[in-house]
Amino acid sequence: MQVSKIQIFLGVLLVGGLFTLGSCKKSWACHEDNISSLGADDSHNKGMNCMQCHTASGEGEGCFNVAGTIYQSNLQNTVNTGKVELYTGPNGTGTLKYTIDIDSKGNFYTTANVDYTGLYPKVTGPSGASISMGSSLTTGACNSCHGNITGKIGID
Numbered sequence: 001m002q003v004s005k006i007q008i009f010l011g012v013l014l015v016g017g018l019f020t021l022g023s024c025k026k027s028w029a030c031h032e033d034n035i036s037s038l039g040a041d042d043s044h045n046k047g048m049n050c051m052q053c054h055t056a057s058g059e060g061e062g063c064f065n066v067a068g069t070i071y072q073s074n075l076q077n078t079v080n081t082g083k084v085e086l087y088t089g090p091n092g093t094g095t096l097k098y099t100i101d102i103d104s105k106g107n108f109y110t111t112a113n114v115d116y117t118g119l120y121p122k123v124t125g126p127s128g129a130s131i132s133m134g135s136s137l138t139t140g141a142c143n144s145c146h147g148n149i150t151g152k153i154g155i156d
Contacts, residue, residue, distance in 0.1 A: 029055075029056050029058075029061075029062065029063060030056050030062070030063035030111070032061055032062040032063075032111065033062060033111050033112075034054070034060075034061050034062030034064070034109065034110075034111045035100075035109065035110045035111060035112060036100060036101050036102065036103045036107060036108045036109045036110065037101050037103060038081055038101045038102070038103070038104075039081070039103070039104055040103040040104060041103065041104045041105055042103075043103050043105050043107040043109065044105070044107075046069045046078050046105060046106055046107060047069050047143060047147050047152070048069075048143060049141055049143045049144045049148075050064050050067035050068070050107070050109055050141065050143060051064050051067060051140070051141040051144070054067065054109070054111075062111040063111055064109045064110065064111060064140070064141075065110055065111065065112065065113065065114040065116070065140050066084075066086075066098075066100060066108075066109070066110055066114050066116055066140035066142070067107070067108065067109035067110070067140065067141065067142065067143070068084075068107070068108060068109075068141075068142025068143045068146060068153065069106050069107050069108075069142075069143055069146075069147070069152075069153070070082060070084070070102050070106050070107075070108065070123055070125070070153050070154075070155060071106060071152045071153060071154045071155075072125075072154060072155070072156060073154045073155060073156045074154070075151075075152050075154045077106075078105060078106020078107075079102060079106050079125050079126055079155065079156075080104045080105070080106065080126065081102060081104070081125075081126045082101075082102040082123065082124050082125045082126055082155070083099055083100065083101050083102060083108075083123075083124050084099070084100045084102065084108050084121055084122070084123050085098070085099050085100075085121070085122045085123075085124070086098040086099075086100075086114070086116060086119040086120070086121055086122075086137070087119060087120050087121075087122060087132075088118075088119060088120070089120060090120045090132070090133070090134045090135070090136070091120065091122070091132040091133075091134055092120070092122040092130065092132045093120075094120070097119055098110075098112075098114050098116075098119075114140065116137045116139075116140045117136075117137065117138075118136045118137070119136060119137050120132065120133055120134070120135070120136055120137070121133045121137065121142075123153055123155055124155075125155035125156050126156065127156045129155055129156055130155070131153070131155050
């Protein structure tokens with residue numbers, strides 16, 4: 001039996017496709033939407049740096065651009081609702097550019113295309129009280145600083 005060039009080509013294509021199929025999940029990882037919402041409870045690992053896993057090469061679902069954890073003022077328990085807003089000016093001034101809801105476990109995260117560079121976060125807790133950051137963001141991985149080299153974010 002003689003093998004045609006088309007059969008060889010199709011065989012190479014099939015074998016090549018099988019080898020790349022295993023990496024398909026990670027090649028599309030950043031195309032998966034994963035955004036926190038009020039009342040949702042499917043997040044995990046409070047206080048951890050979310051972006052250790054939620055990257056193109058990580059195990060998390062979707063690639064986070066901004067993520068972190070908000071605690072109650074006692075810094076022991078997390079809040080169960082609220083929002084994180086990103087402004088163009090310090091301490092909640094300037095133009096509001098983005099709003100990210102805090103879920104029922106105290107985590108906020110988004111895979112949306114957020115350009116956080118030069119923006120200033122303001123956190124509003126369940127009681128309506130808010131706190132703001134006076135310096136601009138240099139990373140969207142909030143827990144890479146807060147809870148590690150700076151204090152946890154606490155509000156009521």
